[in-house]
Amino acid sequence: MSFEFRPGLTIANGQLLSGTGRGTEVHAACFLPQRKVTLDTDLIERPRELRRIVAHEVFHFVWWRLGNPRREEWDSILTRERREGARGELGYSADVLKEGLKPADWKRLSLRWRHYRCESFCDSAAWFFCRGLHSEYTLAPRFRRRRQAFFESLLDGGPLSI
Numbered sequence: 001m002s003f004e005f006r007p008g009l010t011i012a013n014g015q016l017l018s019g020t021g022r023g024t025e026v027h028a029a030c031f032l033p034q035r036k037v038t039l040d041t042d043l044i045e046r047p048r049e050l051r052r053i054v055a056h057e058v059f060h061f062v063w064w065r066l067g068n069p070r071r072e073e074w075d076s077i078l079t080r081e082r083r084e085g086a087r088g089e090l091g092y093s094a095d096v097l098k099e100g101l102k103p104a105d106w107k108r109l110s111l112r113w114r115h116y117r118c119e120s121f122c123d124s125a126a127w128f129f130c131r132g133l134h135s136e137y138t139l140a141p142r143f144r145r146r147r148q149a150f151f152e153s154l155l156d157g158g159p160l161s162i
Contacts, residue, residue, distance in 0.1 A: 001035045001162065009040040030057045032064050052130045059125035061162040063118050074121055077150055081143050082106060088138030091123025125151060
């Protein structure tokens with residue numbers, strides 16, 4: 001896996017751009033088949049945030065190789081949270097996607113749902129491994145404990161494949 005830094009990262013029309021000022025600002029992007037992560041140079045000056053973003057991006061590779069049984073466990077956690085009225089998330093990317101879900105997305109496992117569950121997994125992994133306080137950690141502690149137990153059990157299974 002390789003990492004590179006580029007200034008002024010944005011996404012426009014599905015493309016990662018650097019230094020153009022066009023599109024939606026992002027901290028990072030990963031390219032799974034190429035096994036590459038691109039990070040915004042601004043993160044160099046913010047080591048705690050860099051650590052959190054790198055953890056998030058690395059866990060995209062873990063999700064890619066996780067396998068259906070573990071993904072279904074994660075789905076069960078998210079579905080239970082929804083039934084119990086959980087609000088908030090453990091990162092901005094998952095929070096935005098969660099807010100955009102419609103009831104039908106949960107029922108038919110839409111593309112929006114699949115994107116959300118991946119981002120919630122990666123944001124939760126970054127929270128689990130980096131801890132500390134962050135304004136993006138808005139999920140209630142009782143729901144965090146379930147996610148923590150999931151990641152603890154994931155680690156009990158041995159090394160994670162990336």
